[in-house]
Amino acid sequence: MTQAAQQMNEQAKGRNKAPAFFSCYDLHAYYGESYIVQGVSFDVREGEIVALLGRNGAGKTSTLRTIARATDPQLRRGEIWLDHQAVHQMRDYQAAQAGIALVPEDRRIIPGLTVEENLQLSQIAEPIGWSIERIYDHFPRLAERRKQEAVTMSGGEQQMLAVARALARDIKLLLLDEPYEGLAPVIVREIEGILESVKDLGITTIIVEQNAIAALNLSDRAIILDMGEVAFEGSAQEVLDNADIRQEYLAV
Numbered sequence: 538m539t540q541a542a543q544q545m546n547e548q549a550k551g552r553n554k555a556p557a558f559f560s561c562y563d564l565h566a567y568y569g570e571s572y573i574v575q576g577v578s579f580d581v582r583e584g585e586i587v588a589l590l591g592r593n594g595a596g597k598t599s600t601l602r603t604i605a606r607a608t609d610p611q612l613r614r615g616e617i618w619l620d621h622q623a624v625h626q627m628r629d630y631q632a633a634q635a636g637i638a639l640v641p642e643d644r645r646i647i648p649g650l651t652v653e654e655n656l657q658l659s660q661i662a663e664p665i666g667w668s669i670e671r672i673y674d675h676f677p678r679l680a681e682r683r684k685q686e687a688v689t690m691s692g693g694e695q696q697m698l699a700v701a702r703a704l705a706r707d708i709k710l711l712l713l714d715e716p717y718e719g720l721a722p723v724i725v726r727e728i729e730g731i732l733e734s735v736k737d738l739g740i741t742t743i744i745v746e747q748n749a750i751a752a753l754n755l756s757d758r759a760i761i762l763d764m765g766e767v768a769f770e771g772s773a774q775e776v777l778d779n780a781d782i783r784q785e786y787l788a789v
Contacts (some may be wrong), residue, residue: 555785557618558583558741564615566603568594573599573610575765581710581758584739588752588773590787591762597745600762601712604743605639606632620709639787642718644699646687652698653683659705667704675734676701693724697731704735711735713744717751729755749787753777761786 557580566574566668574596581587589597599610604617606629617624622635647655656669656679673680676697684691687698696716703711716723716732725748732755735742746752753759753773761776768786769776776782783789 541620550580557581558585558620559743560616560618561600561604562601562616562618564603564612564617566599566610566612568599568610573765574603574738577615577762577765577767579760579767579770581741581743583741585758586736586742586744586756588749588756588759589743589745589762590749590752590759590776591768592786592788593747595682595762597762598714599765600637601714601743601745604710605629605637605712607639633706636707637709638703638706638710639712640699640703640714640716644695644717646695646698648686649687650686650687652679652687652690655687655698656702656705659702662683669705672701672705675704676731691724693720693727696728700731700735705742711740711748713740713742715746716744717746717748725751749783749789750777 559581562578563572564577577596577600579587589600591597597652598705603610603612604624606612606624606627608629612625615625619635619637624632624637627635643712647658649656653669656672664744673683679697679701682694687695690698700713700716713732716728720728729751732744736755744752744756753776756773759771759773759776761768761782763786769782
């Protein structure tokens with residue numbers, strides 16, 4: 538870790554005194570015997586957006602999947618807390634019921650179902666989330682496509698649907714894995730607008746994204762992973778302003 542990163546980490550620890558809405562502490566997770574997440578710890582305050590960044594293979598997606606209590610990677614040690622709930626003691630469906638929604642990189646739009654049917658399906662087990670009409674108010678493009686088979690939409694529209702489907706439940710924490718992946722720049726800007734509206738709603742969000750600059754511009758704070766460990770924690774603006782940090786850990 539560079540001297541600049543060490544100094545900025547110490548400054549961030551001194552400032553971050555508000556009670557955390559979400560916390561993960563000393564996470565150690567494995568794919569089989571492959572040790573991927575190696576003692577990751579950080580906090581997120583309610584309504585905050587945090588960019589979880591790093592080079593390829595740094596452990597970003599694995600950390601998101603660990604938080605969501607996915608079957609893989611396997612959490613062998615550590616604690617995860619969301620709004621006073623011990624998520625580390627839960628299975629994946631229990632974490633979802635507790636209010637964690639993971640939007641994976643592949644979006645997982647269900648073939649053969651319309652846009653509206655995809656949204657309705659997400660509400661079967663949790664009918665107390667947003668109404669369909671409220672979703673359409675925030676995602677007017679989806680309202681226009683409500684009767685269209687969802688997998689026939691563009692990649693950007695499918696990403697909108699994936700985010701909207703997460704909001705269709707009563708969620709507390711939104712986890713976004715590579716929301717800009719494979720999208721043209723003009724569509725990225727449109728998705729940025731959607732995520733800005735999510736931010737305005739005060740939804741607590743952790744975003745993993747290779748397009749680090751775009752993620753930092755959206756976020757309040759940044760956590761940078763390196764080889765499965767937290768290498769830096771500070772404000773998003775600090776990373777944007779520090780070329781040494783960006784070059785060392787993000788190659789941008």
